[in-house]
Amino acid sequence: MSAGQPVTALFGRGPEQRRLGDFVESVRNGGGAMLVRGEAGIGKSALLRDTAGIAAARGMRILRTAGVESETHMPFAGLHQLLLPVRAEIGELPAPQRDALGAAFGLTDARVPDRFLIALAALNLLGEAAARSPVLLLVEDAHWLDRASADVLAFVARRLDFEPIVLLAAIRDGFHSPLDEAGLQELFLDRLDDTAATALLDAYSPALAPAVRTRLLSEAAGNPLALVELPIAADKQSGRGALPPGWLPLTTRLEQTFTARMSGLPSITRTMLLVAALNDGAALSETLDATAVITGGPVTLADLAPAASARLVDVHEAGLRFRHPLMRSAIYQGASISQRHVGHSALAQVLAGQPDRRVWHRATSTPRPDEVIASELEAAAERARRRGDRLSGLAALEHAARLSEVPAHRCERLVRAAEHAAELGRRDIAVRLLGEAEPMKPSAQQRARMVWTRESFEDGIRDGSAAARSLADLAETMAAEGNTDLALKLLSSASLRCFWAHTDDQSRQRVVTVAESLPIDDLDGRLLTILAFAAPIERGKVVIDRLRYLAAHPTGGWQAARLLGSSALMVGALDLSEEFRAVSVPALRAQGRLSGLARDLGAQAWSAVRLADLSVAIPAAEEAVRLAQETSQPLMHALAQASGAMLAALRGEQDRVESLAASAEQMALPIGAVPVLATVQLARGLAALGQGRYADAYDHLRRMHDPADPAFHLALRCFSVAELADAAVHSGQGRAIDGIVAELETVALTTPSPALHADLRYARAVLADDAMAEPYFEAALGADLRRWPFVRARVQLAYGEWLRRRRRTAESRAPLRAARETFDALGVIPWGDRARKELRASGESSRSRSSEARDVLTAQELQIAQMAADGLTNREIGEILYLSHRTVSSHLYRIFPKLEVTSRSALSTALRASAG
Helix, strand or coil: CCCCCCHHHHCCCHHHHHHHHHHHHHHHHCCEEEEEEECCCCCHHHHHHHHHHHHHHCCCEEEEEECCHHHCCCCCHHHHHHHHHHHHHHHHCCHHHHHHHHHHCCCCCCCCCCHHHHHHHHHHHHHHHHHHCCEEEEEECHHHCCHHHHHHHHHHHCCCCCCCEEEEEEEECCCCCHHHHHCCEEEECCCCCHHHHHHHHHHHCCCCCHHHHHHHHHHHCCCHHHHHHHHHHHHHHCCCCCCCCCCCCHHHHHHHHHHHHHCCCCHHHHHHHHHHHHCCCCCHHHHHHHHHHHHCCCCCHHHHHHHHHCCCEEEECCEEEECCHHHHHHHHHHCCHHHHHHHHHHHHHHCCCCHHHHHHHHHHCCCCCCHHHHHHHHHHHHHHHHCCCHHHHHHHHHHHHHHCCCHHHHHHHHHHHHHHHHHCCCHHHHHHHHHHHHHHCCCHHHHHHHHHHHHCCCCCCCCHHHHHHHHHHHHHHHHHCCCHHHHHHHHHHHHHHHHHCCCCHHHHHHHHHHHHHCCCCCCCHHHHHHHHHHCCCCCHHHHHHHHHHHHHCCCCHHHHHHHHHHHHHHCCCHHHHHHHHHHHHHHHHHHCCHHHHHHHHHHHHHHHHHCCCHHHHHHHHHHHHHHHHHCCCHHHHHHHHHHHHHHHHHHCCHHHHHHHHHHHHHHHHHHCCHHHHHHHHHHHHHHHHHCCCHHHHHHHHHHHHCCCCCCCCCCHHHHCHHHHHHHHHHCCCHHHHHHHHHHHHHHHHHCCCHHHHHHHHHHHHHHCCHHHHHHHHHHHHHCCCCCCHHHHHHHHHHHHHHHHHCCCHHHHHHHHHHHHHHHHHHCCHHHHHHHHHHHHHCCCCCCCCCCCHHHHCCHHHHHHHHHHHCCCCHHHHHHHHCCCHHHHHHHHHHHHHHHCCCCHHHHHHHHHHHCC
16 A cells, blocks of 8 residues: 555545545535544544545644543643644633633633633634634544543534534544534444455555455454554464454454564563553653653663554654554553552652642552542642642542541542532432442531532432421531531522422421521521522512612622522512523623523523513523533423423414423423423413413413422412413303412412512403403502513503403503504514404504514524624624634624624614614
């Protein structure tokens, strides 16, 4: 085979080559990402190398990184390698992003922010590089990337649609990577067919004896690397072509071939290869110096020449690279444990100036507990957390526990590691660590922390009452011991039990009693949240009064606003909830806290939908769904989908209602996630109301008020009374809900919930006998509804309908007209159409509803258009939405013609016009 001939041509990879070539070519119209998957030795690396050649011929810039098994604990190692060629351009980034990358790469001592801010910085840095020429990102052995780098690349991969950037990542079949969850295209490489396998074997080993050739084809089973490497091993063992033992997994056989190729190398070369295999860096100086420590004599590059001649490694100025990951694995597996310990010890000595790498090698070099090393690992864990790599910090803390000489220290480190695993959402690791700590006689406070850690994965699902009481009892004990913060955490978990699952009155009261006994400020947001989630009715007045005070006297910054926004939503102060979210959401964006942002956006979407504030609800719901999925929060994803279904119902998008509702319900039903199920029924009820299917609407909404139904929710049912009354009246079931309304009238005596009282005013009017209804309508319209325009318009519509039925046709037109105008301005199409129909029946025609921005733009386009109209630059919008500024520009390129405008100033005018 000629040196210039592409290897893949002989691998029989023509179709795969063409697909990757076409994918790279698509960079002209926007980029993308693809995973190349297959077993070890299947040709992933060769295919990526050929694709790099194609890209280079087209003038693309190529950036490379590779995962290394021994570097998986080094935070951002893979990302640093990828971005190293463009590091000089970091200075062009906005300051927060520049600082984030500097902290991640250890260039500053600053605490690393959330990894998503680092990810945005990486995206923009690559975008700046791609502005000069299209970029190809190649990631080999992505399954061995450190988790921090893999998370960043998954973030970047999702956002390349409008960038001249292509990412290709090779992943070994059977391994997991965060890139698997990014929803990327995949190219699976299967084994070669007989014809291609024969061609490859003959090209590399044309002089094989027929019997050996036949056996090799059988042993290799179409694996390209085996077809190349097994003949070399056979020839090295015997001139007659003896083969390594068969009937072993193919990867093991390949590792044996590499081990066999080391057998004739000089002793010093074999030592150097082992050191290189153990090293978590590629610097030649480290390998040379550590080998010298082991051998006690001088070591030079010449000592590596035999390994290069045996095609085991490539040596260049930047360092040493194994020609295939299996070569590194084979050398590692072929060494004894004592040899590995010696190698790690030598590396620790030469890495004295790099404490984090040094301590890992020290830890790996010792076979027995060592409290000094354990303490150093504990310090390394904290440094890793400061750099934003919680997973590496977790690994260091867990290893510190393994090396602990004092049982009490080991127990504490295991508990702390489990807490860190919980923060990362790694239930598997947390459960395992807690199981190891359990037999070690943890203290009472450690046991309480262990309970809270387990609770962090439950989200209050199932067994709500017993668990809530148990958590409250434990919180009371912790408070008595002076640990108020832990008590609050336990009570927060208990209150979430009350929110997510059916919980009896006694259990909820127990949570409230313990919470109100704690020595904390009455205005503490943590306390208000516990009260709001555990007893939204019984403590509704207390919570609302304190929320109103805090809204007028803000304190505690965005952290307090997050808690207060959740509290306001639970007690029906939806306008206050939006007010607090307006503080917390921008702060979460600025700090890259996308997990928290997904939760806050989901809550913001829920309250905005109920207020019919679609300019807020549309982008919040879409972004909440996307971010909840991206940050692996299935419950929040389902709740955001259910909120999106309510939004679709208000807009008259019937197919979308059922699609989102069914998806949310599918996730929620098996685990009894009551808030999701309640929201699904509310969405279906709204959709049926919008279509005039009142009997169906009644059936859906009635379920929310049946304590035996999975969709019954103590708090959320209070926000659906108006819809239920509307459905009942129009389906002839008005009297059937007398008991429900009477019960909620009693509830209203306890809580001043604005949402509940607004709904009850409406229900009283529409359910009253015709002769008695007018005072109720007047009372409903006389309430202060300035911040609740949809609620007011709904009353106006019902009043107009009532007046027309009473043959007061001329009087009916004014409230009907006002309702129509409000519904049109809000964008709630079915309700606007209903008002038009009533007006036609009264003898007044209505102009057609004009198309609005939210009708022609996607949710993200609407969000970008709103920000651009407010005067934000593309870069500022990108920083807020975690997009590159070029992606924002591409969106605006599509937005302008949709709105028939050509400038930002005209965009602002178009949005104002569409808003009414």
